[in-house]
Amino acid sequence: MRKQFAKMLLASVAAFTLASASVEACTRVLYGTSDSDYIVGRTMDWDVDPRTNLWSFPRGMARDGGVGPGSIKWTSKYGSLIADFYDAATAEGINEAGLAANLLYLAEADYGDPKASKKPLLSVGGWTQYILDNYATVADAVKALQKEPFAIVAPDLPGGVRSASHLALADQSGDSAILEYLGGKLVIHHNRKYTVMTNSPPFDQQLALNTYWVSIGGVNFLPGTHRASDRFARAYWNLNATPKVADGRVAIASVFSIIRNISVPLGISAPQEPNIASTRWRSVTDIKNRLYYFEPTLNPSIFWVDLKNLKLEPGAKPAKLDLAGDPILSGEVADKFVPAEPFKFLSR
Template identity: 30%
Template sequence: MKRYLKNFSLAIPFLFVGIAALVACDFTQESFNIHQALSNLMNDLHLGLIPLVLLGCTRAIYVANEETKSIFTVRSMDWSDPNISTSLWASPRGSERTSAGESDEGYPHTWKSQYKSLVVCNYNKSATDGINEEGLVANLLFLPQANYTHDENSQEKPRLTITALAQYVLDNYATVKAVVEGLKQQPFFLVTSKLAVAKLNPKTNEFEVYFKPIGLHLSVSDSQGDSAVFQYVEEYVDGKKTGKSELVVYYVPEEEEDKNKETITVLTNNLYTKQLELLNKFKKDNGDFDWGNKNEVFRWDELKKYNLEREEVKEMNPPMNGADIRFLRASFYSNRLDKIDKNIKNKRPFIDETQRDPENLEGSHSTWVEDWSKHEGLARAVSLIRNMSTPLNVQAIDDNPFLASTVWRTVADHGNNRYFFELNRALYPLYVDLEELFADLETVKKLDLYVPPVKEGEKGIDLLEDQLNKGEKIGKVNHLFEDVKDNKWFYFDYQRSDTETSGSLH
């Protein structure tokens, strides 16, 4: 391809013009496809100049020990808004829920929680991530191709706003299998709204407000290591768009799983069928991952693998940190992370050099092995999701809107019933002992971590300031949860002024 670079020299400026035009538009399926095409073309040209389609959020599962069910669900939240409010909310059983707001269209879905849960709430409206008392984890991640089209006049089904989907799952199901069976019934229409975000205008050097459509998809996992992905996308029949939304479920029942070869464990921000096609390029006929073998050569400086028999070239880690790139990276690392079992190679080796003899080095020491710390799996899980992160306030190139910083990370420790949270704008991670929290949870409780002021002149809550100046919100934080006034849960959508339930919960 390089030999054609001269012929493409005149086309390169038009790539930049196209990118600039897309920056000014809302993020749609078409713009996503164009960005992907531009990214692939520039990779082929070996230009490596512009990071395209750098979207947010990665979720992965690490099974440290299958026998002891030492299982971790890890997740990062990448977002372009540096003032995304973040709180932890705990809910008892029997909590009344209403999915209402701008998007309910007059038929809000209502339900009552059957399980206690702990969730990460963003913008005081979205249960973005969380876990319930049965060990079921739900994660909402950004999906540009999300589609929630339905008959707005239909009274057939109530409406559930997308920001409530994870909460609905945690409230009603105990296992991944139950979630799959329940959501396949499609008991509601999903609806969405737009999010107000402040963005710096480089021409005026002033912040301006624009509105971003909320498009998300869902992943779930449980304490048995089961996992599924749910995507609401535009329906196609005979290759043609129908203008309707379709639920697509990716799930491999346990009886059909081939251990260590399942692929419903990693999720980022693209259509899952396309990401599985990408992953299948690295699989052999028997399902084993083929990250490298004797017929292939991997050169670190080129970030490629060369198959000497088939004369193939595979991109191992294309430039920057896009959705498909993170999907491959997370798949690679989660698959390659050692299990922590009784196998001798997975124990810690030590060397005794107390009898070291400079004249007989090889014969003057002995070795022994010990078990890893019982928290070694946690350390590896945390390191896995940190590896998927993007630095805070990284400068985009040519005002590219898709370079989003990692604002927080979570690690759900299914085996030890702990939920770890790490805000990138803080120095220390914190965690909640779930068994202790849920044991006597009878009222709604919350813990504010980062809450920007609602009005000018007011003071917000800053986790970094609390940690540095007060020495608070570090490590275990069970004792810092506070009761919520009137035992109310947050709204899942913006409230219209004409609704009886409008107003702030704070």
């Protein structure tokens, strides 16, 4: 066990050198209530403000992969509520069918050569949106994506930051999947027991590292740094130790308490370690009830969106909740979304 842990630890440390131009670290957890609701919590950690806004996108939108000739084309089957990233990517969201998706940083991500694949092209900025637009469940998404219907194009983010990410999916049945591109191939980990995801190393190594900490026991000792593998261990133990309740208000508060526990204080970053950065915002998604809670670090209170109050029917206009300037918001805010031209996916 200790030899395996040492090997995984060395791999984890080596991974921190892969993306020194960027500093990003996020955590995602999937909590099940005692009455079969499932709630996703996540932190968005980044070294600078990623200028996140919220959007509602209706069914029936004509879409394309966003990278010019050869881009994949589709029409959205499901309306969605999403949080963007630099107005160039869908960072996370939930669709009206109850599929939730969360995009997190992965330094080891390797999408391969899109030109060599001869497949339709999709910007990495549209990866999350494509899934929310097209699938109702994790199983549906996994079945379709196993065929690799597109090739990912991953232009740099603003400031020359390398695009590198993996994706977590969850639905109202509690099903879960982690999607990673490694060595140019899509790797899918599909099991409802995959309830925690952070950053480096890749997910299978992260599970191996966590096995060591499970053997130690969280009551005795938990690793305390902001590194991805340590956050994984703390999030995993806290998630499994937290009582599973039916009261929705308590359940939401429980998930917020878990992700606050593994948040990185504002102002802290470590440019030499790309998986440590300040938490910029937190979100909690109540899948069954289609409620999305959002907590910017600079906001003194939580606000939320009820999907049933959004205009998601065919023919409705995309709408934006502009968070520029850090407005002070609280309560349910669906009525504050304003029709707007959709952002364009990250392009070359």
